[in-house]
Amino acid sequence: MKFSLKLNPDISFPTKMTLWVASAVTLVAGGILLVAANMLRDKFEEETKERLEEAIDWTTKIVKQRMLRVECATRTAAAIASDYTDNASDQQIDSMLYRTISGMECIDVSSLILKNEKEEAITHYAYRDKSHPKTIRNGKKFAWKNYVDDSNWIDSYDRGKTVWSDFYAIRELSHSKLICCSVPVYSAKGECRGMFCSDIKIEWITEIILKYKVNNDFDVAVYAEKECIVPSSKQIQELNKEDIVQEERTIDDMNWRLVFSVDKHEITKKTQRALMVMTGIIAILLITMIIVITLTIKFVARPFVRKQRHTAEVKAAMQRELDIAAKTQQEFVPHSFPPFPDHKEIDLHACLRPARKVGGDLYDYFIKDDTLYFCIGDVSGKGVPASLFMAATHYLFRSVASSLDIEQAVQQINQSLCSDNAQCTFVTFWFGILDLHTFTLNYINAGHNSPVIVHEGKTEFMPQAENMPLGIGEEEEYKAQSITLSHGDTLLLYTDGVTESMNIKSEQFGDSRLLDEVKDMSSLSSTDIIANLLEKIKQHATGREQSDDITMLSLKI
Amino acid sequence: MNGSLDTLAAEQVEPQIQELESLSDKPLTIDCTNLEYIASSGLRLLIRLKKAFGANGYKVTLVNVNDNILEVLKVTHFDRLFVLV
Numbered sequence: 105m106k107f108s109l110k111l112n113p114d115i116s117f118p119t120k121m122t123l124w125v126a127s128a129v130t131l132v133a134g135g136i137l138l139v140a141a142n143m144l145r146d147k148f149e150e151e152t153k154e155r156l157e158e159a160i161d162w163t164t165k166i167v168k169q170r171m172l173r174v175e176c177a178t179r180t181a182a183a184i185a186s187d188y189t190d191n192a193s194d195q196q197i198d199s200m201l202y203r204t205i206s207g208m209e210c211i212d213v214s215s216l217i218l219k220n221e222k223e224e225a226i227t228h229y230a231y232r233d234k235s236h237p238k239t240i241r242n243g244k245k246f247a248w249k250n251y252v253d254d255s256n257w258i259d260s261y262d263r264g265k266t267v268w269s270d271f272y273a274i275r276e277l278s279h280s281k282l283i284c285c286s287v288p289v290y291s292a293k294g295e296c297r298g299m300f301c302s303d304i305k306i307e308w309i310t311e312i313i314l315k316y317k318v319n320n321d322f323d324v325a326v327y328a329e330k331e332c333i334v335p336s337s338k339q340i341q342e343l344n345k346e347d348i349v350q351e352e353r354t355i356d357d358m359n360w361r362l363v364f365s366v367d368k369h370e371i372t373k374k375t376q377r378a379l380m381v382m383t384g385i386i387a388i389l390l391i392t393m394i395i396v397i398t399l400t401i402k403f404v405a406r407p408f409v410r411k412q413r414h415t416a417e418v419k420a421a422m423q424r425e426l427d428i429a430a431k432t433q434q435e436f437v438p439h440s441f442p443p444f445p446d447h448k449e450i451d452l453h454a455c456l457r458p459a460r461k462v463g464g465d466l467y468d469y470f471i472k473d474d475t476l477y478f479c480i481g482d483v484s485g486k487g488v489p490a491s492l493f494m495a496a497t498h499y500l501f502r503s504v505a506s507s508l509d510i511e512q513a514v515q516q517i518n519q520s521l522c523s524d525n526a527q528c529t530f531v532t533f534w535f536g537i538l539d540l541h542t543f544t545l546n547y548i549n550a551g552h553n554s555p556v557i558v559h560e561g562k563t564e565f566m567p568q569a570e571n572m573p574l575g576i577g578e579e580e581e582y583k584a585q586s587i588t589l590s591h592g593d594t595l596l597l598y599t600d601g602v603t604e605s606m607n608i609k610s611e612q613f614g615d616s617r618l619l620d621e622v623k624d625m626s627s628l629s630s631t632d633i634i635a636n637l638l639e640k641i642k643q644h645a646t647g648r649e650q651s652d653d654i655t656m657l658s659l660k661i
Numbered sequence: 662m663n664g665s666l667d668t669l670a671a672e673q674v675e676p677q678i679q680e681l682e683s684l685s686d687k688p689l690t691i692d693c694t695n696l697e698y699i700a701s702s703g704l705r706l707l708i709r710l711k712k713a714f715g716a717n718g719y720k721v722t723l724v725n726v727n728d729n730i731l732e733v734l735k736v737t738h739f740d741r742l743f744v745l746v
Contacts, residue, residue, distance in 0.1 A: 572737065
């Protein structure tokens with residue numbers, strides 16, 4: 105079969121990621137499960153072996169304890185019986201047998217076998233009939249030789265040892281198989297006269313062993329010397345040895361062998377169950393993980409990315425708009441130099457460098473009827489709001505500058521700017537009208553920085569009347585001043601971005617520095633003056649961002 | 662007022678200025694002891710306050726104006742609009 109994993113190309117990247125991560129985790133989990141399976145099997149087998157050992161040791165111990173109890177009771181009875189060897193009445197023997205059997209419930213048959221001088225074995229029995237002890241003093245006599253032929257008893261009699269017999273049955277006394285504990289009986293002279301025997305049902309021993317079969321998953325088998333007492337289950341019998349975990353113990357006195365076994369398939373099943381639980385847990389974790397990742401992507405990451413993308417798009421759009429605005433602003437102030445090639449009598453140059461994309465500074469100039477109208481202004485604030493006010497000012501200047509008397513023109517501009525100006529934006533404004541024949545300059549300074557003038561060998565700030573910036577009060581009146589310029593004079597109009605440009609130590613370029621620089625440059629052309637001043641300011645402000653719009657206009661006669 | 666009232670600061674204090682404007686039923690005194698620098702945007706805010714309080718016939722007093730700021734106020738002739746103490 106050909107295996108191929110093809111992901112739909114339309115599926116989004118996060119979904120793909122989730123799928124890949126899920127597949128990877130599944131593979132890893134599979135690997136872990138395989139390793140875990142082997143480890144678990146070994147662990148379970150080891151644990152089973154330990155449990156088997158513990159159980160069989162415990163069982164052996166309990167069996168031995170029970171046997172010891174029977175032995176003790178039998179020895180005691182045998183010791184008492186020694187007194188009766190010579191001249192005990194039948195009643196006395198009956199009573200003793202009766203006491204022995206009633207004293208220990210496990211003893212099914214007590215018997216005293218004595219040898220008389222005629223080499224006859226005289227037997228006395230007490231047996232349990234439906235749990236009530238009963239005595240038979242039958243006093244049956246057997247040829248002792250025949251009686252003790254049994255190898256078990258001869259051991260006890262001849263060697264004076266406590267002996268456990270193999271199991272046997274006495275049909276007339278008990279339905280169960282019995283085993284017998286025999287203890288020799290001595291006369292007062294120390295002569296061995298016979299045996300005291302306690303017969304117990306083998307169930308009394310095997311019940312301890314079988315208890316384990318009930319409480320555990322063990323299979324239990326008991327083997328006596330000749331035959332099997334408790335057989336293994338068929339299931340275990342049919343298995344090969346390597347498929348069984350087995351432990352064996354021998355109970356020495358009886359020659360019994362206990363065999364506890366566990367089918368290895370049970371361990372395999374147990375391992376499988378554990379693995380299934382583990383697989384289940386891993387599967388649940390995996391599904392939870394996939395759900396969490398999917399939800400996270402859907403409700404957190406995706407909207408976030410979308411929002412970021414949207415924000416970036418909006419930003420880019422705004423940036424484009426601003427770029428256009430900046431270009432527009434640069435274009436609507438005159439910017440082709442030299443501006444008046446036909447008027448050799450004047451040399452004019454100007455520059456506008458906004459701190460942000462767009463700014464609130466402006467300059468303008470035009471010639472009409474051999475008269476130069478020129479201005480510079482600085483709108484309070486920076487950026488887009490200032491640039492809008494700057495555009496309005498520029499427009500107003502263009503429309504009224506040449507049509508009204510200078511004071512009226514400024515008042516007109518001021519009134520227009522004052523209306524609907526809730527933000528109280530204002531513009532400092534310097535407006536000059538130069539007659540190109542007489543070089544008489546009429547000017548109004550509306551709160552603007554005084555221009556630098558180089559006139560009659562002196563470099564100084566122009567005197568200024570007390571006028572407020574435009575846009576403050578509709579009723580404000582603006583007073584004009586005038587000066588007559590002569591050949592070689594220089595006029596530098598500028599905004600506070602020039603004098604207040606800061607260096608890295610927060611020191612301003614300053615008024616006096618400006619005066620000095622202009623003084624040094626007074627012989628240069630307007631173009632060079634502005635280029636040099638821009639360079640000086642740039643050097644001064646190295647390492648600092650330009651904080652205010654920089655605008656200059658230089659006029660030389 | 663503290664520190665520099667530059668363009669950025671002026672944009673940031675806009676809400677406080679609006680709040681002040683709504684309280685224009687009494688004279689206003691601004692302590693300028695710690696005001697180090699004022700930009701044109703800052704002056705604009707002062708003008709707004711002056712207009713708001715002036716409309717109700719109250720004056721705006723500036724206390725402890727430093728030399729730099731006084732210079733700015735003089736150049737722009739705004740010194741005429743405020744009571745300087």
